[in-house]
Amino acid sequence: MTISNQFPNAMGSPITEDDIANYLANTPDFFERHAELLAAVQLSSPHSQRAVSLQERQATLLREKIRMLEQRIMDMIRNVNENMVLSDKLLQWAQTLFLNADSQVLPQLIADELANQFSVPQVGIKVWGVTPQFQSCNFALGVSEDAKSFATSLTEPFCGVNTGLEAINWLPEPQAAVSLAILPLRGLPVAGGTRGGLAPAFGLLVLASPDAQRFNSTMGTDFLARIAELASAALTRLR
Template sequence: MSSNQGTQGITEQDIADFLANTPGFFERHAELLASVQLSHPLGQRAVSLQERQAEMLREKIKGLEHKIIEMIRNGQENVSIADRLHRWTLSLMQTRDAAALPAVLLQELRHQFMIPQAGLRLWGVDAAHAGAEFAQAVSQDVKSFAASLNQPYCGVNSGFEAARWLDQSHGVTSLALIPLSQGGQAFGMLVLGSPDPTRYTAEMGTEFLARIGEIASAGLARLLPAPAAPDVGAAD
């Protein structure tokens, strides 16, 4: 068998494996590195192997820089959101008048998070607040829907009753519906609305909205009847 015939079975993968498993090859044949020419990806000119490797490293570094910039930007956005949530929470804690709490909650929520529209309804509130706007009657369907939500609902406004709680409901195309509960029992619902159909979508994460609901529930629970004191008068 001739030498030509003996090399016909060698593949590019065989050569790649040989070079990978023989790290000293280019040390013994350093002149090859200078003589190997590769096509430049952005043009027709040829470049040396070292130049091509350096260019690949520069591209890799540039990609890492972009990732770092994105991470910094995301970190800054998270800090900004945390600051807004902190200010909103403080506004609730500093509201002494329980009857004013729903209005403060909605006003600060719209202001801090630039939400176009927000509204809420509570049921089962203390009799002293029964005539307030936030305590207006809602259907049993709304109550059942709120009780069934394990997490906030985000999506298209398909004629939800809760959308009518907003001042300009006719222009709302997307909604976030956040249940309010205490002790596992729903006692209200917070609705956020936007004319932008992409503001609240079914694909978006709801963790942050769930935190909003937990804080709002803790504050608004002040409007519910006080729990009955345990009967301690009966003797054994």
């Protein structure tokens, strides 16, 4: 294959950079026949003002790609380690709940252990629809119908800034709550239930922090949803 077969007539249509690039892409043996060009071509270095050969520039680009891949691997390893730590804490928290034999202290135990295991500054909890023996307990008092409706309307945990919801008042220090995670507690999905089979909520867990970014609206809620599911399962003995 000759250059004249690849390039348009220079008089009628001047050769462009795209023409040259296409020619080289479609002629893989060009540099085999002109190997001296690889050493002769000089490019500017991205790290200095000096000129470097094509091979050196390619080696630099390759080293940069390797560094990027190494960084991605380290990030993946760090994420795996962090997830393992969280999983261990979740297991310890769940074991504490299900080994507890005193149902009356269970809601406060859920809140206290969440605060201890996951370093949450403040945790509040309310449960309603409980059996008569628990209806006078603090965790079952002071919940309005609006708060119950709000809990049932949540299809997943809510994360964001403190907007003055009623549930804030269930915290030890409401004025110190800047960011929140609100977790609806509900039973197993039921056929014909609200929101595509979700059972009505029978409680709310409120996690709060003075750090505005601790529970922000862009964070994933899968882990919080698992916490809510485990807490809901443990609290079914109160109903």
